[in-house]
Amino acid sequence: MSREVASEPLRRVTHFILNFTDPLGSKLNRILLAEMAVVRPVLKNNCYFAHAENILLAAVSDSDMEIRRFSVEQIIRAREKQTNSNIPVSVFDKKDITLNLAATSFINMIDWDQSNVTSPPMLSHLSNDQLTYTHPILLPDVPCHSQAVERTIKDVSAASCKVYGRKSCHGMVLQSKKSRLEIPKTDSKKDFINS
Known part of the structure; x- marks a missing residue:
């Protein structure tokens, strides 16, 4: 609240x-x-x-x-x-x-x-x-708690259940992201029912 x-x-x-x-x-x-x-x-x-x-x-x-x-x-x-x-x-x-x-x-x-x-x-x-190199290691800025991170975790988990191997899993995740960009909304039942 x-x-x-x-x-x-x-x-x-x-x-x-x-x-x-x-x-x-x-x-x-x-x-x-x-x-x-x-x-x-x-x-x-x-x-x-x-x-x-x-x-x-x-x-x-x-x-x-x-x-x-x-x-x-x-x-x-x-x-x-x-x-x-x-x-x-x-x-x-x-x-x-x-x-x-x-x-x-x-x-x-x-x-x-x-x-x-x-x-x-x-x-x-x-x-x-x-x-062991003497200079500090520069790490990329990666958010640990964001909606995008949560979605990616969900996508990687789903892909790893369907395909085998890191390369295949990565390809499936990239394809699902590309698909979301091309088709941002999928139809639902309410789109087909005349009211």
């Missing part, structure tokens, strides 16, 4: 998010306890940002060399673990994440020993040698 005036907790959360520029950095320790009472449940409920893959992606593009080095070590270790085992990759469940809201750096938001660390798919085209 929409309102003309936002509730106090909503305004405080919005103020926190808009003014919170460094990811759980030094500013977090200065936030008042009253603010944290509102912000903490929101951060824990929306903790997809604290998935190990997301933190690793942020870390490989960080300007701090130590943070980049730590993330590259984690990625290489995860890649070795994936190639040396036949354990299937599981779907991410945000309930498994325990946030450390007292962290002084975003790489300390999660317990790396307890987390199921996997190599981010966005970096799969890079070799281990390319990852």
